[in-house]
Amino acid sequence: xxxxxxxxxxxxxxxxxxxxxxxxxxxxxxxxxxxxxxxxxxxxxxxxxxxxxxxxxxxxxxxxxxxxxxxxxxxxxxxxxxxxxxxxxxxxxxxxxxxxxxxxxxxxxxxxxxxxxxxxxxxxxxxxxxxxxxxxxxxxxxxxxxxxxxxxxxxxxxxxxxxxxxxxxxxxxxxxxxxxxxxxxxxxxxxxxxxxxxxxxxxxxxxxxxxxxxxxxx
Amino acid sequence: xxxxxxxxxxxxxxxxxxxxxxxxxxxxxxxxxxxxxxxxxxxxxxxxxxxxxxxxxxxxxxxxxxxxxxxxxxxxxxxxxxxxxxxxxxxxxxxxxxxxxxxxxxxxxxxxxxxxxxxxxxxxxxxxxxxxxxxxxxxxxxxxxxxxxxxxxxxxxxxxxxxxxxxxxxxxxxxxxxxxxxxxxxxxxxxxxxxxxxxxxxxxxxxxxxxxxxxxxx
Numbered sequence: 001x002x003x004x005x006x007x008x009x010x011x012x013x014x015x016x017x018x019x020x021x022x023x024x025x026x027x028x029x030x031x032x033x034x035x036x037x038x039x040x041x042x043x044x045x046x047x048x049x050x051x052x053x054x055x056x057x058x059x060x061x062x063x064x065x066x067x068x069x070x071x072x073x074x075x076x077x078x079x080x081x082x083x084x085x086x087x088x089x090x091x092x093x094x095x096x097x098x099x100x101x102x103x104x105x106x107x108x109x110x111x112x113x114x115x116x117x118x119x120x121x122x123x124x125x126x127x128x129x130x131x132x133x134x135x136x137x138x139x140x141x142x143x144x145x146x147x148x149x150x151x152x153x154x155x156x157x158x159x160x161x162x163x164x165x166x167x168x169x170x171x172x173x174x175x176x177x178x179x180x181x182x183x184x185x186x187x188x189x190x191x192x193x194x195x196x197x198x199x200x201x202x203x204x205x206x207x208x209x210x211x212x213x214x215x216x217x218x
Numbered sequence: 219x220x221x222x223x224x225x226x227x228x229x230x231x232x233x234x235x236x237x238x239x240x241x242x243x244x245x246x247x248x249x250x251x252x253x254x255x256x257x258x259x260x261x262x263x264x265x266x267x268x269x270x271x272x273x274x275x276x277x278x279x280x281x282x283x284x285x286x287x288x289x290x291x292x293x294x295x296x297x298x299x300x301x302x303x304x305x306x307x308x309x310x311x312x313x314x315x316x317x318x319x320x321x322x323x324x325x326x327x328x329x330x331x332x333x334x335x336x337x338x339x340x341x342x343x344x345x346x347x348x349x350x351x352x353x354x355x356x357x358x359x360x361x362x363x364x365x366x367x368x369x370x371x372x373x374x375x376x377x378x379x380x381x382x383x384x385x386x387x388x389x390x391x392x393x394x395x396x397x398x399x400x401x402x403x404x405x406x407x408x409x410x411x412x413x414x415x416x417x418x419x420x421x422x423x424x425x426x427x428x429x430x431x432x433x434x435x436x
Binding site: 037038039065066067068070071089091118119120121122123126139141142143145146148149150151152164167170 | 255256257283284285286288289307309336337338339340341344357359360361363364366367368369370382385388
């Protein structure tokens, strides 16, 4: 599968995210924004969700990276339409970039677009890219103090995934501390303990996302 | 030990980093800037370096965080002068903040200031804070594709630390890939394979930093 590579224009337009949302609503395409630190496992999670959802929904992927197309190559290998968005140094994706990319997809043939944001626990949380649903991924090796230290990423999300939970025996990570901190800033949104490597928690998470997509498409 | 908490003013002044460097040179204080993703182990590395260097050098620490003072508490517990810099959402430290903080220290009684930057593999690399020496920390669980995906952090550094190397058996991490990518963008700077948990590689790294401080103070 061919990969298109686009470069982010560093303009900011507050109206663009609602335009993106409107366009996608018109085509009945649900946009899900995946955010987290470098190495949290965003691409692996997207790959696992594609495996579990592709028989039900037609999926496309936008891979945000500062440089290169390592992640888009992984997605395209699954024969899923993938666009690599290179920000050329910028630390987050903006709605303007999503708007510029949408014509690369045949929106009438898609149900869902997964957007993998830049690996960064800070800046992406500040930018509405027109998504319908945000997922924050925190991996066990990053430590259990991250909600307190990077609050916005956990406050402004619809779902928290604690990934690499197969690594819990090897790290001093207190799941209850993170759960408590998360509940403190975001009482409503769910939390899933997941390992993309051994599949733990993936069924529950997939069911949740399936429900969100279904609710949107109705 | 009492912790001062300051808030970063979001102004940018290109001259400030050289002013900071000049001030520190006048007082013979070496500034070292520690950068890396959330959870890479920056604070643990600083704690271990303090343990190994405090008998030779008088050390102060500036702890950069979006919010809270978890890390400064850890440093102050060692009876080391620590200032918590809260950026209130900003994704990096700027030289202006360092300049505002310097009067909190008695510079004539210090040899070294360690600055722990915001956990972020992108933005901090773009900002010269007046440091004499940069250290980039990448931890094994983050994955071996990070040099290719976040090049500036590895290009503009004086030293790369691969931390949590005790975790190599549990992750698919190719040290040679990272080493090769790093050599490709930064042929001169050294690389250290380290575990702050079991001490592996810490002696070699400490010796390198000791040499840098000594060279500066001469």
